[in-house]
Amino acid sequence: MTRAANLGFPRIGAKRELKRATEAYWKGAIDASDLHAKGAELRARHWMLQNKLGVEVIPCNDFSFYDQVLDMTVMLGAVPERFEHPGGDVDIHVYFAMARGSGSVRAMEMTKWFDTNYHYIVPEFRDRQRFALSSRKPVSEFEEAKALGIETRPVLIGPVTFLTLGKASDSGREPLSLLESVLPVYREILSELRLAGADWVQLDEPVLGLDISPAQRAAFQTAYAELGSIGIKILVASYFEGLRDNLELAMSLPVHGLHVDLVSAPEQLDPVLDELPNDRVLSIGVVNGRNIWRTKLSATFETVSHAHERIGGERLEIAPSCSLLHTPVDLDNERRLDPLLKSWLAFSKQKLAEVVALATAARDGRRAVLDAFRRSDESAQSRAQSERTFNPDVRRRIASIGSADLQRESEFANRRERQRAACALPIFPTTTIGSFPQTPEVRRARAAFRRGDTDEEQYEVFLRGAVAETVRMQEEIGLDVLVHGEFERNDMVEYFGEHLEGFAITQHGWVQSFGSRYVKPPVIFGDVSRPAPMTIKWSVYAQSLTDRPMKGMLTGPVTILQWSFVRDDQPRSQTCRQIALAMRDEVCDLERAGICIIQIDEPALREGLPLRHADRDAYLQWAVESFRLTVCGVRDETQIHTHMCYSNFNDIMASIASLDADVISIEASRSDMELLDAFVDFEYPNEIGPGIWDIHSPRVPSPEEIRKLLSKAVEVIPCEKIWVNPDCGLKTRAWPEVLESLQHMVQAARELRNERMDPSAHGRAG
Numbered sequence: 216m217t218r219a220a221n222l223g224f225p226r227i228g229a230k231r232e233l234k235r236a237t238e239a240y241w242k243g244a245i246d247a248s249d250l251h252a253k254g255a256e257l258r259a260r261h262w263m264l265q266n267k268l269g270v271e272v273i274p275c276n277d278f279s280f281y282d283q284v285l286d287m288t289v290m291l292g293a294v295p296e297r298f299e300h301p302g303g304d305v306d307i308h309v310y311f312a313m314a315r316g317s318g319s320v321r322a323m324e325m326t327k328w329f330d331t332n333y334h335y336i337v338p339e340f341r342d343r344q345r346f347a348l349s350s351r352k353p354v355s356e357f358e359e360a361k362a363l364g365i366e367t368r369p370v371l372i373g374p375v376t377f378l379t380l381g382k383a384s385d386s387g388r389e390p391l392s393l394l395e396s397v398l399p400v401y402r403e404i405l406s407e408l409r410l411a412g413a414d415w416v417q418l419d420e421p422v423l424g425l426d427i428s429p430a431q432r433a434a435f436q437t438a439y440a441e442l443g444s445i446g447i448k449i450l451v452a453s454y455f456e457g458l459r460d461n462l463e464l465a466m467s468l469p470v471h472g473l474h475v476d477l478v479s480a481p482e483q484l485d486p487v488l489d490e491l492p493n494d495r496v497l498s499i500g501v502v503n504g505r506n507i508w509r510t511k512l513s514a515t516f517e518t519v520s521h522a523h524e525r526i527g528g529e530r531l532e533i534a535p536s537c538s539l540l541h542t543p544v545d546l547d548n549e550r551r552l553d554p555l556l557k558s559w560l561a562f563s564k565q566k567l568a569e570v571v572a573l574a575t576a577a578r579d580g581r582r583a584v585l586d587a588f589r590r591s592d593e594s595a596q597s598r599a600q601s602e603r604t605f606n607p608d609v610r611r612r613i614a615s616i617g618s619a620d621l622q623r624e625s626e627f628a629n630r631r632e633r634q635r636a637a638c639a640l641p642i643f644p645t646t647t648i649g650s651f652p653q654t655p656e657v658r659r660a661r662a663a664f665r666r667g668d669t670d671e672e673q674y675e676v677f678l679r680g681a682v683a684e685t686v687r688m689q690e691e692i693g694l695d696v697l698v699h700g701e702f703e704r705n706d707m708v709e710y711f712g713e714h715l716e717g718f719a720i721t722q723h724g725w726v727q728s729f730g731s732r733y734v735k736p737p738v739i740f741g742d743v744s745r746p747a748p749m750t751i752k753w754s755v756y757a758q759s760l761t762d763r764p765m766k767g768m769l770t771g772p773v774t775i776l777q778w779s780f781v782r783d784d785q786p787r788s789q790t791c792r793q794i795a796l797a798m799r800d801e802v803c804d805l806e807r808a809g810i811c812i813i814q815i816d817e818p819a820l821r822e823g824l825p826l827r828h829a830d831r832d833a834y835l836q837w838a839v840e841s842f843r844l845t846v847c848g849v850r851d852e853t854q855i856h857t858h859m860c861y862s863n864f865n866d867i868m869a870s871i872a873s874l875d876a877d878v879i880s881i882e883a884s885r886s887d888m889e890l891l892d893a894f895v896d897f898e899y900p901n902e903i904g905p906g907i908w909d910i911h912s913p914r915v916p917s918p919e920e921i922r923k924l925l926s927k928a929v930e931v932i933p934c935e936k937i938w939v940n941p942d943c944g945l946k947t948r949a950w951p952e953v954l955e956s957l958q959h960m961v962q963a964a965r966e967l968r969n970e971r972m973d974p975s976a977h978g979r980a981g
Contacts, residue, residue: 217519217528219574220272220498222417222452222474223370223538224261225563226279227727229545232257234731237280240307241315241913247307254280258356262365264564269571272532274417275360275367276353277540280307281314281730284335284380285323287372288313291400292349295323295339295384305349314730316912321887324382325729325911327822329421329455331505331541332778334729338381340390346400354407361412369408370538373418373451374401374438375431391434398441409447415472417450418442421537423465424456424476424826432464443469450474454500454537456826457483462490472496477518478503478536484518488525497526500536501573502566507542507724507738507780509561510569512591516576523577533574539563543724551722556740559598562724604784606716606742613792621843623851623875627901630851630877637811637852638696638764642971643925643939643964646696646904648858648880649768649814650704650944651685652953657702678703682753686760688954693961696764696812699757701946707770707816708778712737714749715797718779729911732947738780739790745797748804755808767805767813771857772798772841777819788837795844803848814856815845817874818943821859821867835870842874854878860906860943868897880904882942884916888927895931903932906942907963908956913948915955921963934971939964 227233236253239245258278265273279286289310294300297320300309314336316322324337353369360367374397378390408416422431443449450472451465457480458465465473475487477499484499491497499522502510523531546562561569572587581588598604623630664674685700704710712718719738728734750767758765772795781790798815805813820838825831846855857874860882871879883891883905891905907924908916928937939960945953 217577220532223277292347339384373420423453474498498532504535504537609742650946651700717741717743743793767810771817774819795841904938
């Protein structure tokens, strides 16, 4: 009969237990056995929860101490040589070194997982790469669940997706050429799972949602012809996009089941049903695994019923659209959320209850779960009729936007001369991306203020002291453009969500961004506006403490959109324009307050890019327009910066240039400046700050290392266009490493500056 299935559960714990355990291990407060015990505790809790809810297909091996792609890299024995792993099983020390770096050894590269804000560790493949089974994690976790009396379906990243996501580190060899080498290890782990008693395995192949090459198509055929003969049933899971022109390929694979995402691509259901082989199980993802709005069960049940009528219940699974990694754990923990808004929401636990309700209704009829459908209908009706989601003033202002609102007064060349006169900056100007360490003292002060243990005056005295000390420190180090440190902010998106109308903030709505870095996305439920200035006071205060330029720090509209749980009752482009108008008001107020450099961060611009090329132009048009709407109300003398990180920019360079930011800073250190290859093929017209210090690693770069990276940058960018900065904000780092790293950064910049004082050296190197 129709089964309720899950593709993956959040591993972080409802109270962020995983974060606390991993960070305690990194600090030496607990040992490896304690860390593994906490992992086992979380896994057992999550399996038991899913079992209690009535989920019949429960995943295992969806747990990770850092990242599921890193886990796969370790399992396959693809440890880069610089980590000096002797072979055999990879221990937890090497595992974390690969993710975070260790001593003088740099970490592996990190980038976004498809079009999400989750970051994965990029596999590195060397010439003559060899693979060997170096972790039996999937088997051991399957056996853990079995010992608890719970049958699970192990989850692995499929071989084509794994190789596609990797990079050749020291040769021009295509990663897919390693398929024949990696398949024996996949065969070995699948065989061990079969011997352990697993009937099914889920192989995630989200690249089936991309525009794929003939080589990838051939790789799918080769891989599954071999893996399909092992004797364990395989479900291939695609998600984040529809199969489209990959439908025939997916149906041709000799596997036993297929999962499709009907939230991202509902139109694919009938084509999938038409082509589905008679012996194939179909898992339909009908509950949104990436957003937190309640499923409209009555409307969704029509889709389920249609599939049930076409193929019958024996071959049908009801599931979330993708792993629930991207949603918080449990809405029941939200004690302070407005009751009406809370009635519109569902977190991971509640989403699985929706999956179970839909599967039960398919088996036994809606009357078997009548209360669940009634509550869902009431929620949908109250949300549709609520006046809280609609602001006529915002709608009128959006309608009045004209082309003049999207243009700066002058071209960049003219603006640049005026900005240089206003700021008087040297060649290779140094700055940071914005935030400084959020120490335990800062977090305690903020928490005490929110609890009411300290009043607003006491809290402001604390913040003023933190800002003043940070400004003094930056002056002593010798930075050219300063920041105030953002000590009043909990998060670069959540902070603005707290100050904008149309947003709500959860108490425990945490999701994993990478490793132990969790974020709590705000909820956009209504039309967005800015009731009052949000950042002016702290920027003006910081500027009053120094004669050097002080950057005003804001988050851009696309990033606020992407890193929030966005309303799904209007186009995302409409919501983004509303955010842009609100942030435009803040930009103009900063300028009026005397702030001459304003940074509007857009690290999520590339992340929001549709997975299919045919869909990209429309997105890029409204995304670029939203940024320009935010910044184009200022004078030529005001210098606009933006920041982007952990993305591949090569295919959107023209759109990045269209933002017309005076300065863009990007992450480049983990890739050893490889990201700058994009600037070889596309001559970026404005100024660039390639990040020269990987702030997500605890290691301190030497002045020589920074100089080496800057020298690589000078090979492709005229030196008069180069800024010197870390690759991201410093809030997660500790003060000792921040101070030493910034001193090294300034030292390297000054050495290069002194070498190039001769104006004849300021042209393109080489």
